Amino acid sequence: MNKTILFAFTFIQTFIAAQSSEKKLASENWQFKNSKDQHWLPAKIPGTVHLDLMNNKVIPDPFKDENEKKVQWVENEDWDYQTHFSISQKELENHHANLVFNGLDTFSEIYLNGKLLKKTDNMFRKWEIPVKGLLRKGENELRITFRSAVKKKKKRAKQVPFTMPESPRSFVRKAQYQFGWDWGPRLVTTGIWKDVKIEFWNTAKIETIQIEQKNYQVKLLI
Numbered sequence: 001m002n003k004t005i006l007f008a009f010t011f012i013q014t015f016i017a018a019q020s021s022e023k024k025l026a027s028e029n030w031q032f033k034n035s036k037d038q039h040w041l042p043a044k045i046p047g048t049v050h051l052d053l054m055n056n057k058v059i060p061d062p063f064k065d066e067n068e069k070k071v072q073w074v075e076n077e078d079w080d081y082q083t084h085f086s087i088s089q090k091e092l093e094n095h096h097a098n099l100v101f102n103g104l105d106t107f108s109e110i111y112l113n114g115k116l117l118k119k120t121d122n123m124f125r126k127w128e129i130p131v132k133g134l135l136r137k138g139e140n141e142l143r144i145t146f147r148s149a150v151k152k153k154k155k156r157a158k159q160v161p162f163t164m165p166e167s168p169r170s171f172v173r174k175a176q177y178q179f180g181w182d183w184g185p186r187l188v189t190t191g192i193w194k195d196v197k198i199e200f201w202n203t204a205k206i207e208t209i210q211i212e213q214k215n216y217q218v219k220l221l222i
Helices: 003-018 049-055 067-076 149-158
Strands: 020-024 031-034 079-087 096-101 107-112 115-121 127-130 138-146 196-201
Touching (some): 049 067, 115 127
Antiparallel strands (some): 020 196, 031 079, 096 127, 096 196
């Protein structure tokens, strides 16, 4: 990459970065509960529902003794997570705002200020949702309901007229070791396993960067 191209690239990158910002939704502000219950408990994000239940003394450590058997009920329940965050007038003045989830495990329904934004079904991908028109100055509420992956996989398996290898767990885009392996217990968990943030920008933002190098051959004529 020659100096002219490098300078132009650096200038564009600096210009775009100056027009963008992000707000991470802090871990300490999150709560969770069983969808059947009314009482909210503190949660840590990123994390899993099993870790949150352990931290709140609801379940024992599943890696000790035969505690694995005592926590199998968790996989059959639906779980709610929520947080409240503040948006300033300056942030609202940005032309664009995306709610970004880098990892949700796995089947979830995302609500912002009471409105359903999206349903997710894949643990391994990023989810970006435009929310410019839904954010409001002051307090905002984000809530995510996680559905039981065990119930989902069984339902999906019944919808096909044949048997898949490792059915029914093979019907979900989820870490397969959670369903039990020779080296670990069965802990079909759920939750927000990567960070959550809101990205603000105006003119443009950098999606991806690719550097291509080309080799040139020089022939010497003697």
